[in-house]
Amino acid sequence: MKLSERPMEITDRAFRFDSFTDGSVVSGKKCGRLPAMGWNSWNAFGSGNTEVLTKAMAEKIVELGLDKLGYKYIVLDDGCYKSERVNGLLANEEEKFPSGFRALADHLHSMGLKFGMYNDIGTNLCAGAAVGTCGHEREDAQTYIDWDIDFIKVDNCYYLWDNATFSNAENAKYTYAPAIKSIHVTGCGVDRTYEAEADGILFGNGVVITEEDGVEIVKGIGTFDGTGPDHSPVGDLSGELRFLITADEEGDAELIVEYATGRESETGSWLQIAVGEGETVEYFYDDLLPESESKTAFIKSSSIKIRLNKGENILRLMNHRRQENTLCSYAELVKGFEEAFKNGSSRKDIILSICEWGKTQPQNWGYKVGDSWRILNDITFQVGADGDPGKANWSGDYTTGVTNQYNKAVIMDEFAGLTKGWNDPDMMMIGMDGLDETMCKSHMTMWCMMNSPLMLGLDLRRVEKGDWIHNIISNKELIDLNQDALGIQSKRIYSSLEKENPDKVYLRDNKRVDVLAKPLSDGSIALAFINLDTADTHEKICVDNNLIIKYLRDKISDPNVFEKASSYSVKDLWNGNTFLNEEGKFEVSGIKACDTIVWRIYPQ
Amino acid sequence: MKLQRFISLLMGNDGSDCIEEAHRLGIIDKYESEHSENTLLRKDVARILHLYMTKELEIGDEADISPASVLKDLYDCRVCVNHIAQVYLKGIMKAHAYPNGLLLFDSGLEISDEEAKEAINILPNR
Numbered sequence: 206m207k208l209s210e211r212p213m214e215i216t217d218r219a220f221r222f223d224s225f226t227d228g229s230v231v232s233g234k235k236c237g238r239l240p241a242m243g244w245n246s247w248n249a250f251g252s253g254n255t256e257v258l259t260k261a262m263a264e265k266i267v268e269l270g271l272d273k274l275g276y277k278y279i280v281l282d283d284g285c286y287k288s289e290r291v292n293g294l295l296a297n298e299e300e301k302f303p304s305g306f307r308a309l310a311d312h313l314h315s316m317g318l319k320f321g322m323y324n325d326i327g328t329n330l331c332a333g334a335a336v337g338t339c340g341h342e343r344e345d346a347q348t349y350i351d352w353d354i355d356f357i358k359v360d361n362c363y364y365l366w367d368n369a370t371f372s373n374a375e376n377a378k379y380t381y382a383p384a385i386k387s388i389h390v391t392g393c394g395v396d397r398t399y400e401a402e403a404d405g406i407l408f409g410n411g412v413v414i415t416e417e418d419g420v421e422i423v424k425g426i427g428t429f430d431g432t433g434p435d436h437s438p439v440g441d442l443s444g445e446l447r448f449l450i451t452a453d454e455e456g457d458a459e460l461i462v463e464y465a466t467g468r469e470s471e472t473g474s475w476l477q478i479a480v481g482e483g484e485t486v487e488y489f490y491d492d493l494l495p496e497s498e499s500k501t502a503f504i505k506s507s508s509i510k511i512r513l514n515k516g517e518n519i520l521r522l523m524n525h526r527r528q529e530n531t532l533c534s535y536a537e538l539v540k541g542f543e544e545a546f547k548n549g550s551s552r553k554d555i556i557l558s559i560c561e562w563g564k565t566q567p568q569n570w571g572y573k574v575g576d577s578w579r580i581l582n583d584i585t586f587q588v589g590a591d592g593d594p595g596k597a598n599w600s601g602d603y604t605t606g607v608t609n610q611y612n613k614a615v616i617m618d619e620f621a622g623l624t625k626g627w628n629d630p631d632m633m634m635i636g637m638d639g640l641d642e643t644m645c646k647s648h649m650t651m652w653c654m655m656n657s658p659l660m661l662g663l664d665l666r667r668v669e670k671g672d673w674i675h676n677i678i679s680n681k682e683l684i685d686l687n688q689d690a691l692g693i694q695s696k697r698i699y700s701s702l703e704k705e706n707p708d709k710v711y712l713r714d715n716k717r718v719d720v721l722a723k724p725l726s727d728g729s730i731a732l733a734f735i736n737l738d739t740a741d742t743h744e745k746i747c748v749d750n751n752l753i754i755k756y757l758r759d760k761i762s763d764p765n766v767f768e769k770a771s772s773y774s775v776k777d778l779w780n781g782n783t784f785l786n787e788e789g790k791f792e793v794s795g796i797k798a799c800d801t802i803v804w805r806i807y808p809q
Numbered sequence: 810m811k812l813q814r815f816i817s818l819l820m821g822n823d824g825s826d827c828i829e830e831a832h833r834l835g836i837i838d839k840y841e842s843e844h845s846e847n848t849l850l851r852k853d854v855a856r857i858l859h860l861y862m863t864k865e866l867e868i869g870d871e872a873d874i875s876p877a878s879v880l881k882d883l884y885d886c887r888v889c890v891n892h893i894a895q896v897y898l899k900g901i902m903k904a905h906a907y908p909n910g911l912l913l914f915d916s917g918l919e920i921s922d923e924e925a926k927e928a929i930n931i932l933p934n935r
Contacts, residue, residue: 288840300839331888370887586890602875603884
């Protein structure tokens, strides 16, 4: 099959950047689901998972009673397919999965479990197999329905329209606009050159004025790459160059852009030109521009027709294609499922787990197509194998570590919810080497409080009923927080390192204590005190009901009941102790290294 | 270097069965065993050498791979980060140094004959 040479034309406004906040979802996306729970093969076995191992994990899920607690999805990650398509279709790797995927699905369903698989929006899977969904969305969706899947995790390697993992690095040309020196507008009573540096408005974030070879230019028109941990996920994540054009009359005008192209971060070749914003936005150009000789050799575009209104117009030079293209690619798969259902396949729920590693800021658009979206690159790169539990970190380099993922996810609560989906800080590492019992307790607490998908990532044959790992992953009262019907991710209402805006500020220094608050459907509140430091803290930390209400007033089912309660019944969700609090002040005096205290607080 | 040649050198076996043997040991997968004429990239060699070390030579992993993050492209290859980190930290495969002190593993480059032979010769316990 010949692959397209450029991203698809976007004709549906629903996929445009300006529609990201409109709350609409694509046909087939179901709202109201709680975070998925189950087991995924990657952290346990990497590419080495097999049918035998998968069945053994399923048996352990049932034996340990985990299925009864909600761990239902058994997900095959990378490494399960034949390396190339067979007659254009996906096929099982016959050595590892000799019975085929439909038989495995039937087996798991007969056990009362659900079956999940994995693919990629690029040409290949991350481990290399040339069976990505790119260009095959319709037939692959039908195949997955034939295999009776209930869940699909979709990765982002070898993606054609971004400089993703294993993609051509020069694909950055699609994700950033060219550097802009000036524009010239003619028509509607305007005949003027606007210098980017002097007349332009730098809108959003990341767009900068810089000097190249003695010329002042504007570059960085595009969207931040969120794969790594450097950028906050809150606030503007992309930048535009805008001009205010005052027209004497309504009508057509001509625009010429003086630009220089590149194929790297901050300077690309794809330009979007629009007038207006939100519902009134009109696009006049959305394509690659002819390339300049170098990224400092400025050239003039052909005349581009635009339409101006009488009075002031916002002329936008931008490139939101990084987000729009990725959204469109995931939407193609959803459309494929819908088409298969319309063609006679029995309709069923299929969870879509978006795994583009936070690269294109999916917290902005993921809700339109998916049920959850990864927020960063992997939580560990030292995955296990049969006989090797793999290695995990509490705090590691880059994105590797419980706290590395938590630090970003904890301030992303406003992006999540029942009408949207869930921030996914990756599969859990409980039971891997490198995390002790205390760390695993906190790991479980964090994921439950943040409404993260609870995907176990360990070899369950290492777990026995009643051992410390089992006690942690089967803590029903913690799971109840994650699966609470209200579906609200906890909010950080206090941090020892950020007193003013603990819910918004991106903190990466782990020498701190955070307090998270989570409203629950019965009117109670879960409150978690988390010491992220690897040293004990003796600090006294107190939050009162006023602080809780301040942050949760519009989320809690009845704030007056909580605020005006005469007393509070408090239950510790790790040790089961209960006590009465009559003051509405919730205080802890010291927390051990990496430990957590979680209370469920019932107003009386 | 082609996979067939590399595996022959690695396993000290010029016979036609060396690919089958490598597959049996789990250091190459079925697809690779059926495409032994394929040219190897540096990331492929890192993976094969790492698996050979763990499965055949029984050499344990470096527990802390964070020192390998001096390689600015370490995390570009999500599924081979650990393989690259292990062979780099054990001194079996070297990084490529660029101007301004930039150190890259260049996982997507074809491996040269010299680099491949040198890596095999450095393998401990062999």
